Amino acid sequence: MKKTRTGFQVTLNDIAKKLHVSKVTVSKALRGHPDISSETAEKIKATARALGYSPNFMARNLSSRRTNAIGVIVPKIAHHFFSSVIEGIYDTAFQNGYEVLLTVSQENAERELQHINSLLSMRVDGLIISVSEQTRDYSIFKKIKEMGVPLTFMDRVPPLEGFNTVVADDRGGARAATEHILNLGYTKIAHLGGHQYTSIGRERWRGFADAMKHHGITVRKDWIVYGGFSEAEGYKGFKMLYETGKLPEVVFAVTFPVALGVYRAVREMGMKIPDDIDIICFGNSGMNHLMSPSMSYVDQPTYDLGRRALEVTLENIQKKGNFLPQHITLPTKLVLCDTCTKKRARGKSTRLLLKNGRRIKPLLGKAPKS
Amino acid sequence: MKKTRTGFQVTLNDIAKKLHVSKVTVSKALRGHPDISSETAEKIKATARALGYSPNFMARNLSSRRTNAIGVIVPKIAHHFFSSVIEGIYDTAFQNGYEVLLTVSQENAERELQHINSLLSMRVDGLIISVSEQTRDYSIFKKIKEMGVPLTFMDRVPPLEGFNTVVADDRGGARAATEHILNLGYTKIAHLGGHQYTSIGRERWRGFADAMKHHGITVRKDWIVYGGFSEAEGYKGFKMLYETGKLPEVVFAVTFPVALGVYRAVREMGMKIPDDIDIICFGNSGMNHLMSPSMSYVDQPTYDLGRRALEVTLENIQKKGNFLPQHITLPTKLVLCDTCTKKRARGKSTRLLLKNGRRIKPLLGKAPKS
């Protein structure tokens, strides 16, 4: 027993001495190495348990040169999307005997970089990253590739070659949602989109544009607003729509939180969803069914995104040199709830706005332009 | 440059050789040790950067016997409460040069134990744990104490002596909420509480009972339901209330998710909150203001819970032997939203129930008793 900075820790040697064997024997026994007779192995395991032995991860990994750990970086954890993805990652990792080192960038590129460096210095065997909405400097990823550390981008993918990617069918899903609202008869459609330097922002916009084009409807420029993925951004985005002086009939929001921001803004203005303005979004939350009205949305295979991301990363770790980057796209599904079930006659308040921009209770901050 | 299992990793030695100095010099220089002249230090740092050196956490921590890492275990991350706590932990850790190793137990005692063991084997300098709602075996915590690893319980605290605790004022907050509804004139009050072997379940129940007693109102036994902290449990709990044949005027829910379960159940039965039944709860979610009606609740200092938990843990790490366990209780605040703002005349549907238990649309599953 050794007194460490942290107190008393049992080591292999303690067990070895107690049993008058070498520490190598103990090491092998504990790892189930076939060298050791089942008899001694049992004895060793028993005393290890009795002594409360817990292997020193640092030492083990320093000598074996592998950590059996995967580093994960996500931008947020408060959202259903990521927490479900993480569940998929955890479960799969555990089944494969891997440890997960989870970190959160808070949509902050600087913090993301810190985490990457920490995880690299912990020598994780592989990385799964969903980049922050701010990330624009990709040099660290190139460095990671040079270092030979397997890296899988999940959901949010930077424009780089040579990495594994696991994403939902953003373009297809966005297109399906847009087709749906077009089929309802809506033509005045706005898109609260993500920044175009983000993969999901770009792909979802493309899906939207695909459908619009296919129906021969021109996209009104000031009804396309690009921004971040948070509720605050959705609120801000709707305000910008409002300031165009003309409200669309329906909004397609790039994420669930963005749609929430719209809800809040709409409510503050004294308007009603879906009667005054309708809405549909990409992604979901566990609380959707409690909102009134509940939102129709594009469902993402969250758990599977996590699971597949981990699987690909593991495969990459195992095959190493002779492994070609994999690109996995999982299907999405349109789920209809209370919104966007039929075309609504525009409500009173919205009509008023069209005649006279001042009749609707203005949002906090700047008054509407027109 | 060494080829490791993971690829190429630059070591201290690489830098040392390149500069014709010893690796000790490099090590010291990189850590800003005053031994080294600023001239050589600069040179060393420059080549380290050029070579893309990243210190090996394992090796560093193995020899220094400290990891500068805090292990954190929370039961859930999908909830506003924990994700905000985690933010507090992260920020404070970063300010103090500490790493956070975050894990999630999913309210599962077994998984919690796995995580504890992993973190211990990573030799974290300290632990912050919010125990799962299932945890009933506390032996591991005693073992941790024997090992001398500083441990702080946050929010959910097992009944053990000798550990740091950082909690919200559960009892006081629950009492304040209950006082409030009593002052509105309600007397038929139900409590959807947490299991009594959990600290927050117990304390919140006590606060509730305090207020009831203070107002001289006897607590109807079958209006006290104990369960878990999830939405599903809230749903189930309300069903049990319903089966008593008499619905209370108002429900005090032990957590926000539990209250959500009530919302869902109430809605399914075709009743209305707050007119048919009113509700208030402990804790909040970022989405509360989007629900209709928005819920009045006891606000917890989530970020600060995280911050203080980390601070106490660090202090414990530093003082080690001569450190007495600290117990910190942070104040809560009653926040009034749409529910519980005044006593409502009981709605039609509820009155019907009182005469004839069959008039309200029954919940899925077993039909109501009466």
Added chain:
DNA sequence: GTGAAAGCGCTAACAA
């Protein structure tokens, strides 16, 4: 089936 030797990359103590 078992164990001695060597070393993973780093830091701490001490010498030079």
Added chain:
DNA sequence: TTGTTAGCGCTTTCAC
């Protein structure tokens, strides 16, 4: 100011 020596606790040859 710099370098030498000796580990940290473990795993990996490779000899017995």
